[in-house]
Every structure is written in structure tokens, then in C-alpha cells.
Amino acid sequence: MKLKCNLSDVLTYLLIALGTVFMAVGVKNIYDVAHLVTGGFTGISIILKGMTQTYSGIVIPLWFTNFLLNIPLFVIALYMKGIQYLKKSIAGTAFLSIWLYLLPEIPLIRNDILLTVIFGGLISGFGIGIVLRAGGTTGGVDLLATLIHYKMPHYSVTQIMQVLDAVIILIGAYSFGINMALYAILAVFITVKVSDNVIEGWKYSKTAYIITEKYEQISNAIMERLERGVTALDAVGMYSREEKDVLFCVVSKKEIVKLKDLIYELDQNAFVIITDAREVLGEGFIRVP
16 A cells, blocks of 8 residues: 555656646747746746846846746645645746756747647646646646636636736736737637646536436436436425426437437437536546546
8 A cells, every 4th residue: 555655656757857848848849939928937937037127237047037936826825735735836846947947948939939839738637637646746837727626616726816816917018019918818718728728637527417208218218328427416496386306317429419319319408508618527528547
């Protein structure tokens, strides 16, 4: 059991290290080259580096600013959450700062702001998603958003990060111009979408709620023809006060058309609600480890 726990911890920190590599590439080799400030302490690092280089000729490295700005936040988080909570955040900040230091300053994209926005968002979002899925943060806005999420769980971590990043983007607009800030908003949007998909899973499914008088025929058809499970929920129509059975079923995206065809083949008057199921664990979907 101890060995299993240790291997799990090692895998967690390896994922954090991997995620921060992608984040560092996005920041140092894509965003910094174009002076694109997409938020976070790395965004502040890009602002300070650009302004000091322009007005004083002194270059403040990205890794240095990122690491330095995180120190007071860690002190606050240590008081609020304790050292156990901070382990992964410290690791994330350390790894990101190390990669920002080690990566060569090779521009991956030159003089093409749209490619910068698209690929910067994809790479950074992928890295952020890996880190957050491993249960870590990279300090800064990531850590602050995670702490806020504990108090406001109805907002996702990435949604909170988006709001906080907006403030930093406004500072970037003052430093590098409004056009760059508008491009940065697009990059943040891509980053949020990609990181959400990495955290919640790319292969999301569909949930169907089916209200029908022919619930026996439809449930049997779903189980036999689609080979999916069906659950009957007790419900009461508030207008008619009639008791009804609501069928609840989860299918893959590619099966949703077959499900609708099956339902309306048997009951033209069926009332169907279909929603996204971002993550489904269990038989027929994602196996629980």
C-alpha cells in the first residue's frame, strides 16, 4: 500500500513537471516574443521584462519575477491551508520557474499574432489542464483561483482564473497597447477551453431525460439495441398532478442520433431533454482506477 501511494505521488509530480513544460514554452517561446500578456504572474513577468528592457536596458528574467511574486502568496496560503496543501503548488511554481530559466529563448512564432494567439492558447491551456488535473497549481493566479474555488465551488477554477487574468490583461493593455490586449483575450478564451477539456475529459457523453407514456418499450429498446442502461425516475407532472416515469440514460456522443431516432420511432409525443455529461465513470464509459 505504501509503495502504491509513493508511485501515485511520483506520477502526480511528474504530471506537474510535464504540464509546466508546456506552460513555460507557451510563455517564454510564444507569448513573451510578441509581448502578449494573457494574465497570471507570468503575464506580470512579461510586462516587467518588457518595460524595464525598454526604459532602462535591464532585463529582468521571467523566471525571477514569477518566483519572487509567488513568495508572499505562499506565506498567505501557508497560514490559510497549511504546508500539506502547498506541496503541489510549491512544486508547480518551482518547476515552472526552472523551465523558464532552462528553456532557450528561441521564438517559435515570429510576426504572426494570430498564430501566437492560437498556438499559445493551445499549448498553455494543455499545460494548465495537466497541472490542475494532477491536483496542483503553479502558484500566482492559479493558486489564488484554487483558494477562491474552495469558498465559491459553483465557479470553476478556470472561470475564476479568467476574471483575475482580466485585471492583468488590462495592465498589459496599458503597457503594450489595446490591440495586444484584445488578442490576449482571445488567447485566454482558447486556454480556458483547452484546460477545461483536459481537466474534465475530451470524451464527454450525453445525458437524456425521456418523458413518455411508452417507457417500457423505449427502455427495452435502449437496453437491447443500444446496449445502454436505463433508470426510471419517479416524477409528478405539476400541472396535471399525474405520476410519471422519467427515463434517465447516458450515451456516447455518436449514439445520440440513434437514441433520438429510437425514441421517436416508438413515441412521436415523447418529451426529451438532452444535456452534456462532462465526465462519466463506470461500466461502458471511463473505468474507475
